[in-house]
Amino acid sequence: xxxxxxxxxxxxxxxxxxxxxxxxxxxxxxxxxxxxxxxxxxxxxxxxxxxxxxxxxxxxxxxxxxxxxxxxxxxxxxxxxxxxxxxxxxxxxxxxxxxxxxxxxxxxxxxxxxxxxxxxxxxxxxxxxxxxxxxxxxxxxxxxxxxxxxxxxxxxxxxxxxxxxxxxxxxxxxxxxxxxxxxxxxxxxxxxxxxxxxxxxxxxxxxxxxxxxxxxxxxxxxxxxxxxxxxxxxxxxxxxxxxxxxxxxxxxxxxxxxxxxxxxxxxxxxxxxxxxxxxxxxxxxxxxxxxxxxxxxxxxxxxxxxxxxxxxxxxxxxxxxxxxxxxxxxxxxxxxxxxxxxxxxxxxxxxxxxxxxxxxxxxxxxxxxxxxxxxxxxxxxxxxxxxxxxxxxxxxxxxxxxxxxxxxxxxxxxxxxxxxxxxxxxxxxxxxxxxxxxxxxxxxxxxxxxxxxxxxxxxxxxxxxxxxxxxxxxxxxxxxxxxxxxxxxxxxxxxxxxxxxxxxxxxxxxxxxxxxxxxxxxxxxxxxxxxxxxxxxxxxxxxxxxxxxxxxxxxxxxxxxxxxxxxxxxxxxxxxxxxxxxxxxxxxxxxxxxxxxxxxxxxxxxxxxxxxxxxxxxxxxxxxxxxxxxxxxxxxxxxxxxxxxxxxxxxxxxxxxxxxxxxxxxxxxxxxxxxxxxxxxxxxxxxxxxxxxxxxxxxxxxxxxxxxxxxxxxxxxxxxxxxxxxxxxxxxxxxxxxxxxxxxxxxxxxxxxxxxxxxxxxxxxxxxxxxxxxxxxxxxxxxxxxxxxxxxxxxxxxxxxxxxxxxxxxxxxxxxxxxxxxxxxxxxxxxxxxxxxxxxxxxxxxxxxxxxxxxxxxxxx
Amino acid sequence: xxxxxxxxxxxxxxxxxxxxxxxxxxxxxxxxxxxxxxxxxxxxxxxxxxxxxxxxxxxxxxxxxxxxxxxxxxxxxxxxxxxxxxxxxxxxxxxxxxxxxxxxxxxxxxxxxxxxxxxxxxxxxxxxxxxxxxx
Numbered sequence: 001x002x003x004x005x006x007x008x009x010x011x012x013x014x015x016x017x018x019x020x021x022x023x024x025x026x027x028x029x030x031x032x033x034x035x036x037x038x039x040x041x042x043x044x045x046x047x048x049x050x051x052x053x054x055x056x057x058x059x060x061x062x063x064x065x066x067x068x069x070x071x072x073x074x075x076x077x078x079x080x081x082x083x084x085x086x087x088x089x090x091x092x093x094x095x096x097x098x099x100x101x102x103x104x105x106x107x108x109x110x111x112x113x114x115x116x117x118x119x120x121x122x123x124x125x126x127x128x129x130x131x132x133x134x135x136x137x138x139x140x141x142x143x144x145x146x147x148x149x150x151x152x153x154x155x156x157x158x159x160x161x162x163x164x165x166x167x168x169x170x171x172x173x174x175x176x177x178x179x180x181x182x183x184x185x186x187x188x189x190x191x192x193x194x195x196x197x198x199x200x201x202x203x204x205x206x207x208x209x210x211x212x213x214x215x216x217x218x219x220x221x222x223x224x225x226x227x228x229x230x231x232x233x234x235x236x237x238x239x240x241x242x243x244x245x246x247x248x249x250x251x252x253x254x255x256x257x258x259x260x261x262x263x264x265x266x267x268x269x270x271x272x273x274x275x276x277x278x279x280x281x282x283x284x285x286x287x288x289x290x291x292x293x294x295x296x297x298x299x300x301x302x303x304x305x306x307x308x309x310x311x312x313x314x315x316x317x318x319x320x321x322x323x324x325x326x327x328x329x330x331x332x333x334x335x336x337x338x339x340x341x342x343x344x345x346x347x348x349x350x351x352x353x354x355x356x357x358x359x360x361x362x363x364x365x366x367x368x369x370x371x372x373x374x375x376x377x378x379x380x381x382x383x384x385x386x387x388x389x390x391x392x393x394x395x396x397x398x399x400x401x402x403x404x405x406x407x408x409x410x411x412x413x414x415x416x417x418x419x420x421x422x423x424x425x426x427x428x429x430x431x432x433x434x435x436x437x438x439x440x441x442x443x444x445x446x447x448x449x450x451x452x453x454x455x456x457x458x459x460x461x462x463x464x465x466x467x468x469x470x471x472x473x474x475x476x477x478x479x480x481x482x483x484x485x486x487x488x489x490x491x492x493x494x495x496x497x498x499x500x501x502x503x504x505x506x507x508x509x510x511x512x513x514x515x516x517x518x519x520x521x522x523x524x525x526x527x528x529x530x531x532x533x534x535x536x537x538x539x540x541x542x543x544x545x546x547x548x549x550x551x552x553x554x555x556x557x558x559x560x561x562x563x564x565x566x567x568x569x570x571x572x573x574x575x576x577x578x579x580x581x582x583x584x585x586x587x588x589x590x591x592x593x594x595x596x597x598x599x600x601x602x603x604x605x606x607x608x609x610x611x612x613x614x615x616x617x618x619x620x621x622x623x624x625x626x627x628x629x630x631x632x633x634x635x636x637x638x639x640x641x642x643x644x645x646x647x648x649x650x651x652x653x654x655x656x657x658x659x660x661x662x663x664x665x666x667x668x669x670x671x672x673x674x675x676x677x678x679x680x681x682x683x684x685x686x687x688x689x690x691x692x693x694x695x696x697x698x699x700x701x702x703x704x705x706x707x708x709x710x711x712x713x714x715x716x717x718x719x720x721x722x723x724x725x726x727x728x729x730x731x732x733x734x735x736x737x738x739x740x741x742x743x744x745x746x747x748x749x750x751x752x753x754x755x756x757x758x759x760x761x762x763x764x765x766x767x768x769x770x771x772x773x774x775x776x777x778x779x780x781x782x783x784x785x786x787x788x789x790x791x792x793x794x795x796x797x798x799x800x801x802x803x804x805x806x807x808x809x810x811x812x813x814x815x816x817x818x819x820x821x822x823x824x825x826x827x828x829x830x831x832x833x834x835x836x837x838x839x840x841x842x843x844x845x846x847x848x849x850x851x852x853x854x855x856x857x858x859x860x861x
Numbered sequence: 862x863x864x865x866x867x868x869x870x871x872x873x874x875x876x877x878x879x880x881x882x883x884x885x886x887x888x889x890x891x892x893x894x895x896x897x898x899x900x901x902x903x904x905x906x907x908x909x910x911x912x913x914x915x916x917x918x919x920x921x922x923x924x925x926x927x928x929x930x931x932x933x934x935x936x937x938x939x940x941x942x943x944x945x946x947x948x949x950x951x952x953x954x955x956x957x958x959x960x961x962x963x964x965x966x967x968x969x970x971x972x973x974x975x976x977x978x979x980x981x982x983x984x985x986x987x988x989x990x991x992x993x994x995x996x
Binding site: 137140141142149151152156218219221232237238239240293294295296389400403406577578607610612 | 907
């Protein structure tokens with residue numbers, strides 16, 4: 001024991017002296033706060049349910065503004081108690097009181113600080129939510145680093161499961177020990193009136209204006225209580241947690257030993273301790289403000305989500321009879337929404353609000369029965385992909401699918417982004433990336449072009465207004481395909497979200513560009529003005545707000561048979577399979593031959609289906625279809641869940657929506673035993689009746705930087721034939737159409753004074769033909785002459801192909817030549833070695849000289 | 862001297878009484894601790910439809926065609942449950958450890974790889990996984 005020597009007065013003690021001359025000492029304020037903590041704690045005994053702590057706090061939030069008040073009072077008085085305890089300790093150290101007390105008394109003073117910290121952290125765990133549970137996991141993890149006693153201390157201090165141990169310590173053991181130590185230390189039981197008033201009214205103000213709500217944790221980020229944030233940050237850096245345990249224990253050991261130290265050493269230690277405190281606070285501030293998801297540096301952006309204070313509005317609680325415990329528990333949490341919206345109907349059984357509530361999709365504040373409070377943070381249209389991760393894709397729902405969709409071609413429009421950048425001569429990496437998306441466009445010319453012309457046609461584009469999906473709709477995430485409005489929509493009817501994906505869902509986007517949807521239904525876009533279309537004519541159809549005029553053509557055989565888009569197209573090829581593809585043909589998995597089988601069917605049984613496939617079938621049929629054997633795709637062996645071998649050995653396809661049964665026929669005789677030279681023909685090269693083709697267009701930026709498109713003629717004609725060399729080196733004849741025959745002018749200019757012909761003279765010229773899937777299937781294949789005598793089929797374009805008296809062929813094109821010397825609608829020219837050389841190494845090329853001659857040899861016109 | 866000796870004897874007896882009390886308490890606590898219930902793990906899991914990494918309860922399932930591996934979801938640093946971010950990284954929300962889909966540490970503070978479990982397929986249903994012992 002050292003003698004009672006007076007510490008030299010420092011600027012710190014002067015500061016404390018000045019405070020004490022006007023206001024009660026920090027110790028007295030701390031004592032008042034402790035009394036307040038105890039009183040508010042006692043008030044929480046009855047509403048707090050030890051067996052279901054999280055739920056009891058939720059009920060408090062819904063029904064009891066007194067409960068919210070006392071919980072907030074408890075929180076704020078405890079927080080201020082910890083702060084004042086620290087300040088009080090610094091005052092003690094600066095005045096050298098450590099050297100005046102007996103060592104045993106000093107030891108109890110230091111222990112008191114630890115007991116208060118223990119009370120704080122047990123209170124945090126007693127919230128009983130996943131955040132509190134993680135705090136316990138971490139503390140137990142830290143204790144586990146201690147040899148021998150670690151595991152026992154875990155069970156003794158925090159318990160492994162349940163809240164009995166912690167509650168006992170929080171409400172009894174630690175509180176009693178703290179009370180004894182405080183009374184011994186302060187030598188008084190009650191604070192002074194002034195101290196009480198300051199403590200009470202400061203806490204009251206904070207309680208009233210910053211009441212605490214029931215915190216909903218974000219999956220990727222958990223932050224401990226503010227006083228442990230510094231430790232959390234240190235734990236991020238320390239590879240061995242024991243180092244942090246020692247670092248935390250060191251100041252405590254120094255404090256305990258302080259009275260036993262030499263005066264000089266003690267002073268040095270005190271200065272170090274007092275300096276460490278602001279460093280620790282800085283570290284905590286850094287952790288609070290700068291740490292984002294996965295504890296990565298992410299300044300401030302996440303703070304909005306890290307809300308624990310509900311604002312003064314949460315004091316408005318429901319006026320419902322509180323004895324009637326009527327708020328339902330949905331997915332593990334109380335949800336007050338249902339109390340008002342219980343009449344909502346129209347959802348499919350899996351989305352029944354009684355099962356998944358409202359907030360699973362629409363978010364908002366579930367713990368309130370007051371409209372304005374409950375609707376805070378509400379998402380009106382939850383299916384948009386920017387929010388789908390927290391709504392449709394939330395844990396336990398469709399997370400896996402949302403993840404796939406956000407990587408898919410339809411989700412991102414990646415194929416278009418890459419092709420467009422290539423066209424503009426911008427760099428495109430070999431492997432596709434997540435950043436190649438129509439919603440993550442940059443500021444290059446290529447991206448500006450897409451932003452103006454194509455950005456809406458992908459699922460990431462948000463749906464911003466309520467209403468059904470129609471032919472004007474674009475984007476809308478999950479809703480684009482799954483939203484279904486019922487015709488009898490009354491006040492309480494909610495549109496359903498179902499697996500009934502009709503052709504109309506696809507139409508908005510797919511009636512453009514390749515125009516698959518319109519071709520499938522037998523409509524060809526014309527350049528007619530809406531006024532020119534004969535009104536109510538069955539041969540004309542006006543599409544969309546812009547009233548594009550379509551003319552009746554031959555509809556696809558499958559459409560005539562009553563099939564819809566999703567009868568062929570599978571879930572994984574539309575929503576993606578989780579892989580990043582850069583081209584549609586990579587993501588597509590079905591082919592004609594998967595249903596129109598040449599030989600034995602590849603099929604699998606019910607039990608071999610994936611869980612997702614079985615789930616979809618169970619939703620559709622409400623029973624296990626064990627009697628069926630499901631056909632699989634040749635490409636990747638995935639099941640076609642509506643195409644199957646029936647017990648009668650017949651191979652059938654059942655309409656996913658219509659439930660209509662179709663007999664799947666084998667390819668015709670001439671397909672199965674193809675004539676010489678026809679073996680390489682793909683099904684659609686023969687069985688397509690027409691394909692929409694756009695001849696010559698021009699894209700130009702005007703003075704303001706807006707992109708303007710001019711199109712040439714639209715043509716509906718049988719497709720051109722191209723030669724595709726597959727990755728395996730195999731040669732296949734496929735249908736081809738002009739992808740773009742266009743001039744791209746990236747210089748801004750005054751369009752008013754120019755005409756298209758002039759514009760075509762500058763800018764870059766592109767002539768690209770692409771493989772198409774026309775979706776205009778006919779039963780009987782094309783006639784011999786439609787290939788063997790057709791300049792269009794050969795890739796020469798429209799015109800007259802004639803045979804001279806010497807037997808030599810000549811071609812007179814219908815269109816004039818463009819900058820590359822070819823007619824406006826040509827892909828190649830007749831018997832031209834230059835063209836053979838030009839296309840030689842391309843994976844898709846026109847017929848070469850030899851092939852042209854071979855085809856024309858059989859022209860018997 | 863006699864007073865000092867008396868103090869020494871009394872203090873020794875005091876220490877002895879403490880030791881007699883504390884030692885059995887520690888052993889008693891330790892014995893009971895071993896019988897405390899531990900977090901229950903589901904023993905059967907449904908195999909997800911598509912390839913990739915999936916969070917299933919306390920497990921992380923990585924499926925790549927026919928290859929399926931099952932890891933514990935507890936971070937090897939201090940035991941927090943790992944989560945998946947939108948780039949499919951396995952992240953610890955507490956201290957920022959990052960693991961790859963082979964369960965190896967990509968970024969600290971964790972040092973050890975994730976615990977991996979043996980798995981077998983249920984006899985009745987090939988889509989049902991049975992969780993075995995840790996490897």
